[in-house]
Amino acid sequence: MISQFRRTLDVTLQWVVIGQMITLTVMVLVAVFYRKFGASLSWYDEVASIMLAWITYYGAALAALRRQHLGFDGVLLRLPITIRMTAFVVAEVLVIGFFSILAWAGWQVLAVVGDEHLISLPWISVSVTQSVIPIGAALFVICELLSLPDSWAATRVGRSLEHPEPHMTRS
Numbered sequence: 594m595i596s597q598f599r600r601t602l603d604v605t606l607q608w609v610v611i612g613q614m615i616t617l618t619v620m621v622l623v624a625v626f627y628r629k630f631g632a633s634l635s636w637y638d639e640v641a642s643i644m645l646a647w648i649t650y651y652g653a654a655l656a657a658l659r660r661q662h663l664g665f666d667g668v669l670l671r672l673p674i675t676i677r678m679t680a681f682v683v684a685e686v687l688v689i690g691f692f693s694i695l696a697w698a699g700w701q702v703l704a705v706v707g708d709e710h711l712i713s714l715p716w717i718s719v720s721v722t723q724s725v726i727p728i729g730a731a732l733f734v735i736c737e738l739l740s741l742p743d744s745w746a747a748t749r750v751g752r753s754l755e756h757p758e759p760h761m762t763r764s
Contacts, residue, residue: 650729699726
């Protein structure tokens with residue numbers, strides 16, 4: 594059941610990020626077209642920066658689910674097993690702790706900006722645009738936890754999730 598949820602979340606996040614990237618691309622092209630003909634769009638800059646933030650948060654959650662963030666697997670996998678597993682646990686606690694605090698802080702931000710609206714599109718609430726902070730951070734934590742068992746097992750046997758072949762040590 595968890596593996597099915599993980600696959601569903603992976604596909605959903607892929608389509609969300611792809612949809613956001615297509616939307617941002619179309620917005621940029623339309624804005625360039627308008628600017629070329631002397632009619633600049635007043636809302637473009639504000640909305641494009643918000644879209645970029647959304648792509649970043651949802652893309653980060655997808656990368657966490659797939660364990661594709663930058664890391665030091667080569668260094669980690671060369672450590673003795675006890676130090677390797679300790680480093681793994683410490684890193685996971687720090688990452689999950691950071692994103693948990695970010696989700697909480699993002700929720701607090703929503704309370705502060707509750708009745709504000711975008712400057713260029715006054716019918717859109719800032720709380721809608723800033724909701725990406727707590728939602729994206731919570732998604733990151735969920736994705737990190739869902740990918741934890743596979744990552745734990747791979748680290749324990751000394752292999753990278755990106756490179757599934759067993760780790761080779763030099764003699």
